[in-house]
Every structure is written in C-alpha cells, then in structure tokens.
Amino acid sequence: MAIHVWDHRREYENERADILDAVDTVFRSDQLILGESVRGFEEEFAGYHGVAHCVGVDNGTNAVKLGLQALGIGPGDEVITVSNTAAPTVLAIDGAGATPVFVDVRPGTYLMDTDQVAGAITERTKCLVPVHLYGQCVDLAPLQELAARHGLKILEDCAQAHGAHGSNGRLAGTTGDAGAFSFYPTKVLGAYGDAGGVITSDDETEQNLRRLRYYGMEDRYYVVRTPGHNARLDEVHAEILRRKLRRLDDYIAARRAVAQRYAEGLKDTGLLLPEVAPGNDHVYYLYVVRHPERDEILKALREFDFSFRVSYPWPVHTMTGFAHLGYANGDLPVTELAANEIFSLPMYPSLPEDLQDKVITVLRDILARG
Template sequence: MTTRVWDYLDEYGSEREDILDAVSTVFESGQLVLGQSVNNFEAEFARYHGVGHCTSVDNGTNAIKLGLEALGIGPGDEVITVSNTAAPTVIAIVGAGATPVFVDVREDDFLMDTDQVEAAITPRTKALVPVHLYGQCVDMAPLERLAERHGLKILEDCAQAHGARHHGRIAGSMGDAAAFSFYPTKVLGAYGDGGAVISPSEEVNAAMRQLRYYGMEKVYYVVRSPGHNSRLDEVQAEILRRKLTRLDAYVAGRNEVARRYEKELGDVDGLLLPRTSPGNTHVYYVYVVRHPRRDDIIEALKRFDISLNISYPWPVHTMSGFADLGYREGSLPVTERLAKEIFSLPMYPSLPTDTQDKVIGALRDVLSGL
C-alpha cells in the first residue's frame, strides 16, 4: 500500500460514530442551508479565537477574496503577500480585483520576510496578507507597525495554521480579519470543502454576511450590492463543530509525530528539518524538510512505495497564469531556491507508528546512499 503525506481513513475510523451523528443531526433538523449548525459553528469558532465575529463560506479561497472585499480592497489596490504559498492565496487577491505584490521569504522558516515589506509599499498599497505557512505564524509585530503607519489593512491567511500561536496570540486574532480553509487536509478539516472569515469588527462581519449571500441582507431578492453565492453547507458546519472540540488534540498529535521525526532524523547529514521561530507554537499542518537533492530523494523513495508532496514546487510568481505581474526568474531568490529543495513528510495526527517507522527507515536508507 502506498504511503502518502495525508490520509483521513484512520481518523474516520475512530470518529465515525460522531461524524455520522453530525450528518443525521442535520438531515433531521429540517434545514439544510444556513441553519442552526452554521450559526453554532460560527459562534464557537469565533469564541475559540477570542474574536467577536465569524462568517463561514464555501471554501478558503473565497474566504480570502470576500475577506478582502469586506475590508474595502478592490480594483486599483495593491496587496503585499508572498509567492511561497498555495496559488489560491494569490488567486483570491486577483479575484477581489486587486494586484498582488510579492516579497521574499526567510531562509530559516520559509515565512514572509517582514524586513522587505516597507520597501514594497506604494501609494496604491492597501493591505497586507501574511501567510501563516506550514503551521506557524509570520512575525506579526513589524507588520502591525507598518499597517498603523501607512493606514493598511491586515488579512491573515490562516489556511495552514489552525490553533497556531505567536507570542501567545492565536493565529487569526492579530489582523483586521483572518481567512481560514477547512479543506479536508487542514488541521481542522471538513469532509468536503469550507472556509470562514473571523474579525473583531462588526462592520467587517456585516459586509461578509452580505457578500456571501448574493449581496443581500436578510430579505431574499433584495440585493444591496452585488455579492456572491458562498455559503458553508450545514452538514460540513455540524461536522466542523464536532471536530473543533478535538482541534487541540489534533495539534498535540501532529506535534507528537513531529517530535518523532526530529528525534529519528535530526542527525542525518544534509537534511534540514523544520525550525520553529521564536515565540511560535507550531501545529505542523505539513512537515516540510529541505535537501539539495530533493528530486533524487523523492524518486528513490518510490521503490519503498512512498509518495511525498512538495509544498510548493512552483512559486506563484513563476506561473504562466501570473506572467502579467511582471516578475522574472531571480526576482525572489530565496523562494525560488526553496522550491527546488523542499518536500513534505507524511503528517497527520492519526499517522500510524509503523508508517512513521517505514518513512524514517526508508529516508535514512536513501540519504545514506546519496
């Protein structure tokens, strides 16, 4: 059986009764869209993060897009972010009508290099989108100072950082708004798709609720301003409610796997393991390692029936779909170098010990032969 970086079946086996009860609860409720499960999940998710408001949506990409629109970002505006991210981060910025502007990432933790942000600010810059990547937070204090000085909005991309903390502050509580994805692979994943925007602002929340529902407020057919059809499904909301109570346990499980990797692979020459930046608590959405012969390693692991991912092999600024932004090869040297060297080991809280053993043994065997 092929070993992959993520699998939900072991988790489903242990949670099956609760998951099926969630489905049954919705089916028996008499309301399948924007019902009590959505209302309850939004309240509980906001409370978990210590913020006042949450609006759920249909996916993480739309969470970023609608979140930017709710903050007043649109055509003619520039939004500073990174290219070392999943393409949906940038697709959402473009979808909101804004222009993404990239800064490079740091060599040690692969997160936004906040020292480069101020030089990228122009009169058109209206927002910053720090990406809390791989399971830990961007250094937010410099960004908060810049936002205050230049009158910018901050939308945190928390798709990969459910439960992560930065100097005690939970991811999603440090900006004007924060966008989350509940894609099945996430630390808090649904059994389908989903997303949410949280914010301390009632104004942002009101805008989000209108945007996700065609631009209507409370009365169907009365459009205040053209919006979207972007609603979280009741079934997914009820499942997420149940799983939210286990989020801290999921994080603990991921950290346990990470500690095992560090113990067993920390002495392997040439293999750089993840570094947790000062003040951060890591949730290990993915366990990203680095080696200059990455491609050779991934190919060699196939003989052990191990298939690994790369997050991400093609920086967004190098993709043909974003050629109009004008970035050339070499413009973001750290991001481009990382894309040739990073890869992800299997990581999820229910990862069986024998699978960990298989991956560790195979990786040590392959690296000893390079």
C-alpha cells in the same frame, strides 16, 4: 503498504459514529442552508479564538477573497503577500480585483520576510496578507507598525495554521483586521469537503462578509451591495466542523508528537528539518524538510510506494498564469531556491507509529547511500 502524505481513513474509522451523527442531525433538521449548524459553528469557532465573529463560507479561497472585499479592497489596490504559498491565496487577491505584490520569504521558516515589506509599499498599497505557512505564524508586530503608519489593512491567511500561536502569544487570525481560514479536508481542522471561514472582531467587516457570501443581500431577494456571491458554508460541513473543533487541540498534540518523532529519528542525516520561529507555537500542518538532492531522494522514495508532497514546486510568481504581474526568475531568490529543495513528509494525526518509523528508516537509508 503505501504510505500517503495525508490519509483521512483511519481518522474516519475512529470518529465515524460522530461524523455520521452529524450528518443525520442536519438531515433531520428543518433547515439545510444557513441553519443552526452554521450558526453554532460560527459562534464556537469565534469563541475558540476569543473574537467577536466568524462568518462561514464555502471554501478557503473565498475566505481570502471575501475577506479582502469586506475590508474594502478592490480594483486599483495593491496587496502585499508572498509567492511561496498555495496559488489560491493569490487567485483570491486577483479575484477581488486587486494586484498582488510579492516579497521574499525567510530561508529557515519560509515565512514572509517582513523586513522587505516597507520597500514594497506604494501609494496604491491597501492591504498586507501574511501567510501563516506550514503550521506557524508570521511575526505580525512589524506589519502592525507598518499598517498603522500607512493606513493599511491586515488580512491573515490562516489556511495552514489552525490553533497556532504567534510570537505575540495570540492565535493565528486574531491580530489583524480579519483572519481567513480553509477547512479543506487535509487541514488541521478539516471538513469532509470544501469549507472556509473568516474571523474578525469588527462589526462592519462581519456585516459586509454576511452580505458578500449571500448575493449581497441583507433580506431575502433584496440586494444591498455588490459584488455579491453565493458562498455559503454548507450545513453538513458546519456540523462536522463543530464536532471536530472539540478535538482540535488533540489533533494538534498528535501532529506535534509525529513531528517530534521525525525530529529525533532524522537528526544528523543531512536533511534540514523544520525551523520554529522564535516565540512560535507550531502545529505542523505540513512537516517540510529540505535537501539539495531533493529530486533524487523523491525518485528513490517512489520505490517504496511512499507518497510525498512538494509544497510548493512552482512559486506563484513564476507561473504563466501570473505572467501579467511582470515578475521574472531571480526576483525572489529565497523562494525560488526553496522550491527546488523542499518536500513534505507524511503528516496527519492518525499516522501510526510503525508507519512513522518506516518513513524514518527508509529516509535514513536513502540519505546514507549519498
């Protein structure tokens, strides 16, 4: 039996009646764009986080891009982030007209090395974008201090950390000026297609976001600011997300149970297992392990029809599409070494225990061969 790194089909069978009812609810409503489902999800997602506002958008990339623009970030500005992230984080910064500036990550957690941020700040720096990666949060305390000292904004990239608590005890997305989320289907809270959102407690940022996602309009047909985008959250996805939000804590508990089973089954194998940063509350969007013979292990795993993922095999700063930023191999050594050694095990809430055990057994056998 093939084992996929992510598979929605078991979850769908378990939740099919509710998902189809969500679709039917929207199709029977009198508004298919920016209706009650979007408004309801925005209120409920903001409420889950204890913030004033959520603005739903069409995908996670635009959540970051519009979040930056709503905070006043644009051409001529520099934004400090990491290269060990999905390329859309950096594409969103570029799309806002700003220049990405990279710092390295910490070797154990692969999260932003906040000790390097002060040295990357210039007179053009206007925003910090910490990426809460793989299911846990960057330590935001040092970034808050730097932001206060230099007058910077903080936009948290929370695409991989729904429901995660940082070392400050706060949920991802609730410490900075705004938090950007992706609801891509694989996420801890995933729709059945592309979707995204931004949370904030600042009224002006919220108003800017609502204009930005709707052509720059406040009233229909009248543009009050540019740039404007067609970046609305779809009603169907919003209604599905409303239903799934009620189960978010259950999804997280199931992911942690899978992670615990992996941790117990793979200890003492030579794999470097996920490290949880002090005070963090990991939600295991991905279960990322590390081994210097990664490529040989993945080759052996293919014999068993396993689907494993490398997140991410190419650091953003090494991609030809970002050559204009002027980075070279060797500039971010921790990020670059990790890219050659990490891989992700299958991880999703409905992954059956027998398949978890099969992953463990096969991996242990491959690693024992040396």
